[in-house]
Amino acid sequence: MKVLVLNSGSSSIKYQLFRSDDWVAIASGQIGRIGEAEGDLKMEWIDADGQSQCSKDNRPIPAHQEGIDHIVDKLQEQGVLADVTELSAIGHRVVHGGPHFKHPVVVDDEVEAEIRSVIPLAPLHNPGHLAGIEVARKHFPSVPSVVVFDTAFHQTMPPVSYRYAIPEYLYTEHRIRRYGFHGTSHQYVSKRAAAMLDKPLAECNLITLHLGNGASAAAIRNGQCVDTSMGLTPLEGLVMGTRSGDIDPAVLIYLWKNLDLNAAAVSHLLNRQSGLLGICGVNDMREISHQAEEGNKRAQLAIDMTLHRLKKYIGAYYAELGEVDAIVFTGGIGENSVEIRHGACEGLKRLGIEMDEAANAERIPGERVVSTPDSEVKLLVIPTNEELEIAQQALATVS
Amino acid sequence: MKVLVLNSGSSSIKYQLFRSDDWVAIASGQIGRIGEAEGDLKMEWIDADGQSQCSKDNRPIPAHQEGIDHIVDKLQEQGVLADVTELSAIGHRVVHGGPHFKHPVVVDDEVEAEIRSVIPLAPLHNPGHLAGIEVARKHFPSVPSVVVFDTAFHQTMPPVSYRYAIPEYLYTEHRIRRYGFHGTSHQYVSKRAAAMLDKPLAECNLITLHLGNGASAAAIRNGQCVDTSMGLTPLEGLVMGTRSGDIDPAVLIYLWKNLDLNAAAVSHLLNRQSGLLGICGVNDMREISHQAEEGNKRAQLAIDMTLHRLKKYIGAYYAELGEVDAIVFTGGIGENSVEIRHGACEGLKRLGIEMDEAANAERIPGERVVSTPDSEVKLLVIPTNEELEIAQQALATVS
Ligand SMILES: Nc1ncnc2c1ncn2[C@@H]1O[C@H](COP(=O)(O)OP(=O)(O)O)[C@@H](O)[C@H]1O
């Protein structure tokens, strides 16, 4: 049997098809520019001989409906999906589950309505997800659609972590609280970390660092999330590609009053023009490292600020947890940047954190330990796999 | 000789008069409701026999000019100030020195203009300070007026700490950065901590926690401030009496868009209706402790959130500093709340932080050590004295 994972945005659909006996991804692809004059279509798959194949195409995809049609046609045409009865489940990534969803659920009308009701909390994401969910339910009436939420893993946080120090009615009436995101990734790497530590997850205290274009940290006690750096939205926390992360809230009031920006302009500024991009004009960490090596001071500041913020979160979560078994690095930067991993752990010997610089510097793929044998806190690099986690959770939910 | 310390607000003047040979405060007082129909006048002083005296009065004080006249008359009338030639200096507290002032300075027209130029950064404070400074310069033409800034001690922070991850022009053109406040208090307790540790301040790594109605933490490396929790304004950081401290900046955008609040309303909400008050309806920690003991859950949450945020800052600054000699508690809550000090240090054994619960529970005034003899990090309670620090800095500046 197989599981299809869909990540629908407002004008795109990303997908992966997994074989559920060995969890190999036998196809993955992306449809971009839905609704525009010319859509972008890409797919990679493993053919009958076990060879990787890929195809690219451009043609108009007016709406999500045609997008799903195309995906199914293409999967069947390339022989990776015989027919729809082969699908045990469809897993949908949904960014925001609001305060309601603590676990994945099979979609019905009520679930759809609940996801719709949190659109004000995730105006950029949930509408696109809903478009994909609706079409999938129509197209595959016999296959259960399961929604897997980026927020669900963080639902174990206690009120001290998820409440903000603002008037209570903003929480009770407007649902303003910390939700946290990247939950599927934090959950996936937590499980893998437990396996690497050879310890039950329920006995592991971890700090997981998902460092990609978006970046977040999570504090995990006995396998459960107790705190995370993203908040009501993915804007809070670490320095990210184009997002500011933590900032004096009064900066927004200052911009509003003195620069005469409106809510949309301030949101754009902090979400799209800030972070690494705002500090040094570039948001790609590889390029920034390169520029810093060549002596560019703004690029160096962007790296130093990233490290400074990371170190503060490591310390904060260390204090919250009291004892830490491992710190996990994942995401494009966490998996690949020797320098960021090194810098984030530098000077933390007193906390029992000692990096094995040679192991850290090895550029090899896959899961690995980069701390010294004596380091009390293990340092782990674990490539994340949110799609696999979604597929497995979707199957578990319908089984 | 004597030093007069003035803290002028928009409708109030607080003052203290110090004898500079032994630094005893021989008089202190407050004028409130300047410009209203009826002003509030209070003074305490030590008379010729060494006895404490006090007086209260109500009469109209139309402006700062009449306020200063009153203070001088009153000090002379009670015999604590023979005449103005006894004053070596007048020290003025100024909340915001902007990026320019790293040290106290004698006021001249240029300095006044510079303080005026940062009014947009401190619209609630600097105008009141300037009113006091102008009048003092006119009234005491022969006595140097020295301004001592709440921001100055934090000016040693490196760019990684004071820059926000927002577009660079907001820093270069609009001076948007972390400044930090309560600097005079953090500086005062740092010096006292070094004395208690019997170590040169320049060799001390400290975390200083000023916990009053406003609250801030500072990280001090080798006697110099390297980070602090308040930012562009005193809104950022810890949970305070009525201020939110850290929050997802997107919450402001949400309020703006969905609750239709304007900049002034959001500022009022986060500065005046949030913090402890927002969580549990009360902003006085003594009252909150009392309610929590009686089983009030919202009061307990307010305490728990205060502790959670404090612990995160202790951990963050610990990681930044790498090694910490002492953690210092000051301010109304830091000096008096057994429970907050206990909770902030609980579970931090792994960081070498061990409280002596009996010493912590003793309700005695004055400087004291509340850690166990074995605690690697010393825990100190140090009553702050910002007025004394201002007086001493003012005298040092003119000497
Ligand atoms: N070898 C590398 N060294 C440093 N950074 C890298 C490296 N490879 C990828 N990255 C960075 O990873 C980031 C993208 O991470 P990724 O997890 O793919 O992003 P997303 O959040 O969009 O999924 C980019 O900043 C990229 O420069």
Ligand SMILES: Nc1ncnc2c1ncn2[C@@H]1O[C@H](COP(=O)(O)OP(=O)(O)O)[C@@H](O)[C@H]1O
């Ligand atoms: N014994 C006490 N126990 C707990 N809190 C106390 C105690 N005494 C004073 N406080 C608290 O200290 C806070 C005021 O601190 P203070 O430093 O005087 O404020 P400000 O920032 O206005 O100078 C109030 O919340 C008050 O309840």
